[in-house]
Amino acid sequence: MINSDSFVDTLTQDSQTLQKVEPMCGTKTLKIILLGPSLLQQGGISNYEKLFLEYAPSEVHICHIITHEEGAIAIKIMVFLKAVWKFLWILLREEVDIVQLEISQRGSVLRQAIMALLAWVFHKPIILHAHGSQFHVFYAELPKWIQQLLTWVFSKCQRLIVLSESWRSFYIENLGLKPEQVVVFYNPVKIPAEVPHRSVSKKVNLLFLGRIGQRKGAFDLIEAFSLLPTEHKSISSLIMAGDGDIEQARNLVTTLNLEDYIKLPGWIGSHERDILLTEGDVFVLPSYNEGLPLAMLEAMAWELPVIVTPVGGIPEIVTQSENGLIVNPGNIQQLSDAIKSLIENEALRLSLGEKARKSVFALDIKNHWVSFLDLYRSMLNLDA
Structure with a gap:
């Protein structure tokens, strides 16, 4: 924990050893x-x-x-x-x-x-x-x-x-x-030293990280997944991790008969998040408003291709068809088509993911x- 009563060297929540930048000689504290x-x-x-x-x-x-x-x-x-x-x-x-x-x-x-x-x-x-x-x-x-x-x-x-x-x-x-x-x-963003080889994926794992609700486009994503052809659903899955309107999302999943494809584990810790990023193949965040989402940057650092919307600072990081795919907020059919294109095109997934990772090195x-x-x-x- 951080001591709030005096100036101290800060520690992480899980008490892991900090990676410190070496101080410059003669610099003022x-x-x-x-x-x-x-x-x-x-x-x-x-x-x-x-x-x-x-x-x-x-x-x-x-x-x-x-x-x-x-x-x-x-x-x-x-x-x-x-x-x-x-x-x-x-x-x-x-x-x-x-x-x-x-x-x-x-x-x-x-x-x-x-x-x-x-x-x-x-x-x-x-x-x-x-x-x-x-x-x-x-x-x-x-x-x-x-x-x-x-x-x-x-x-x-x-x-x-x-x-x-x-x-x-x-x-x-x-x-x-x-x-x-x-x-x-x-x-x-913290850049992982190594990322998994995703070319051997038997199933395309879609990943959403963030607060479940309308602003992040969570319900749009569920509906977009429901529009996928059966053959695309059968070789894919969607995990939506985060707090918020989870019950509403689960009810929508049930209504659309997607229980076999979509999982909502709720809020997860950093360790579980890294596991999901390791196992994921595509990151999707169809937001209506954003600053500059950390979850998107983390996914890019893990070499995931991203499907996002041109809101907030996202267009300054993601370029259409270069290091990700951009869809309009609220356009469910366009979102579904983008997901479909990455499910069926492994070469595109890998290419976008590789460029996504390189594009966030500076961050x-x-x-x-x-x-x-x-x-x-x-x-x-x-x-x-």
Whole structure:
């Protein structure tokens, strides 16, 4: 667990040995407060935090303060109040170089806005790291005066990190941020050293990883699978792992008589996820909204061809028929046709998968940390 009361070297959730980046001689130890959800929480931000903390270089000491935890309203309030107290205690007692806030939408925005204001009062440099896949929808629905207040809070950060160029344009155009304030850091991925040989697959295993629900296109995927010819169903399977509207998905599977082909194991841990990625042949994520999905990047790192939609930062990573297939959100027939093409064409599967893996090498978590160190030092006017 991460000690939230003092700056410590961070550990992974399962206590595995960290892979540290060797410190540069004479470099200053950087003390960072990282505010975000619990590492035990399910979701993209928590997965990002775990990877970020696991590979933190030894010249960076990170204090991770939990601002949100799943549970009853009373539990959420208590967790946040405890986070405020810890944050204030550290600000008052210890030297802090930078405050980094992982932010999404809705309640996350309110919580992190309060923390950002506290950091601003104490004159600490602020990084907001925006992950929200539906922030544009959330922002558009806010009353004008709240939009203006939120714009003011965002303006107090020294840097806003976004997941793609399209999100960068959104924040600059809608929140009035200066272009130099907003930087693009694509989500990172841990690149496995070896991947399995999939040319001997007797059955094509389709894989979906993410929250089961309409936003991720989970129900569209089930319906698209039902449209496959019988001969294609008989040589394929679909595993949909994740939390969310699992019962609704299971009911749809039953209604369409797909129990022999589609499995919904619920939320899985990192070890089980890696097993599925090893055994998978095709990754499918037909989302309606995204930031830049970590699950997609992980699948590509495991050399899986991906079938995705052109939303969020996905089009900046996936090119049609080069390292994946792109379908329109909600177009079930188009999604089914794309799945069918990869079931029947092994050469295409292998070619797309090989190129997918190569295309995410630059997003390796170690490169991500190099970029973060440069950002930290530039904000503090330190020499590299």
